[in-house]
């Protein structure tokens with residue numbers, strides 16, 4: 001009996017090794033461990049075993065049975081089959097369906113670009129500051145050194161909430177994120193703190209422009225402000241170059257053109273060389289303005305211009321997104337056509 005068991009085990013294991021498909025494995029199962037298989041057929045022989053050997057032979061019988069069943073299961077696993085009783089399932093649950101499943105939504109391109117910009121400036125040590133979109137003339141103009149008769153204050157070019165002719169500091173939708181420079185410096189001075197101040201502030205701004213391919217009555221800017229002792233124009237340029245390399249790659253080129261803003265002196269326009277479409281010749285795109293914070297602005301916010309200097313910048317986020325993703329028309333960013341939103 002023991003010899004028979006050993007012989008079955010050796011033969012079964014040898015055969016199993018050579019099996020390479022589910023059908024052959026199933027025949028093997030039927031032949032050895034099935035209801036009418038060899039293991040079942042040796043069972044009746046137990047009664048012929050001498051009484052004193054019964055325990056040992058029974059134990060061996062069980063061992064062989066377990067060994068064959070275990071070997072069958074691992075072979076089944078190796079062949080990649082599933083299913084009970086050795087019937088290999090014809091359904092692969094991991095196969096993708098024929099119909100495209102429900103489309104997943106994603107964050108809007110402007111939100112993504114905004115967060116990417118914040119992330120890059122955060123790595124350079126800039127905190128994020130916020131300011132209200134409903135502002136007043138004092139933060140949007142007065143403290144930014146924009147005098148009362150300045151054309152930028154014309155009611156035609158601003159969304160005033162209060163009548164600017166009748167109210168002392170009329171409320172308005174902010175036309176630039178430079179307001180957050182003022183609010184941040186004011187807060188530091190009021191709390192008795194001192195620079196360094198190193199912040200960026202992304203957000204919406206509003207101007208009653210006629211909508212076309214490059215204008216919208218609402219768009220986004222990201223403002224930057226760095227105030228400390230001995231901050232210079234070369235710090236500004238280094239920061240802008242680092243930003244350009246981090247966001248547009250090591251080949252990115254930047255250019256500063258002399259310009260004028262009431263709140264910076266000197267002031268510059270910040271351009272980058274960008275190819276709007278892959279393969280197209282790159283063009284200089286104006287991303288925003290920058291400069292050294294005007295001493296009048298520092299004093300208006302309660303900081304001593306003899307002790308502190310700083311730089312500031314303000315970029316259009318749409319401009320950056322359009323340059324980065326080759327988007328030709330700003331309106332595509334606001335129309336919410338899902339075919340466009342899915343592509344960018």
Ligand code: DAH
Pocket residue numbers: 175176177178223224261263264288289290291292311312313314315
């Ligand atoms: N606020 C300006 C605008 O909206 C952009 C700007 C220019 C921001 C120069 C700055 C700056 O911080 O220094 O056109």
